[in-house]
Amino acid sequence: MQLLKFIQQPWHWSVSGLLIGLTVPVLLLLGNKAFGISSSLRHICAACFPADITFFKYDWKKESWNLFFVGGIVIGGFLAGHFLQDGNDIQVAAATQERLANYGVHDYSALLPPEIFSWSNLFTWKGGIFFVLGGFLVGFGTRYAGGCTSGHSIMGLSNLQWPSLVATCCFMAGGFFSANLLIPYFFKWFN
């Protein structure tokens, strides 16, 4: 039980980073697989809606390990979310809390703010922006970039690939623009 209590605390960034980084050699040693998660979205398209598009005409079953891996992430998320949390509020920087208060976000009891991420917002502007538009940009952008944070920023940088460094810098640039210019305006205009 001591051990469980220990695990239930939020983990330090160095421990977290070490374990995430170790995913790279683990997947290589388990079966020569390159760490990368956004490919799973392509495999889902290829498996379910190929629609005669060249980009989805390949043997996705050969890459099915990737679908098992993301299925595992859902299960892991469930286990950690239900059994490995200490029940305390998430500690967020005061300056960010101040800005989020302007957005009407005050609930820090979970990893995501329920004021935004709840079913009741699905058919409001929040659902349109945070679920539909945001998700579309993630899916379109990662495939266009040929990878996401895992494939480029972790796997690609680990293998010292300069195209992955370019991609990572662009991820960050887009994120800075979005978080500091777009999101505040969304709340100003629509809220």
Add this chain to the structure above:
Amino acid sequence: MKNIKFLVAGIFFGIVLVKAQVISWFRIQEMFQLTSFHMYGVIGTAVVTGIISLQLIKRFNMKTIAGEPISVTPKKFDKGQIFGGLIFGLGWAITGACPGPLFAQIGTGFTVVGITLLSAIAGTWVYGAVQSRLPH
């Protein structure tokens, strides 16, 4: 059956994503508002760990557990890394998630993120449909 080990690896990875709080929309806002070191620490440590691991695998010519050789395909540059990267970045800050965390967020009980995931799949599909008309 050979895929079960990847399911197990995914379970561990999902647990780590939640405990690292990198699936938190709050942590992503902090990262892009430069108000916390947390995300930079996590990603930086992960990259350093990955670099050292790959160097060891290459130096000692390590094999997979089935005895097969390990090879990593190099990434080729194209303009997609710039345009696509910027587009993904916009979505990353909005959703507070890259593709991996989307799956973990759903697992923790934010089932509405399933809509985000469906939209991400739609985005991938649209990219596939218009790929030949985009600058690369």
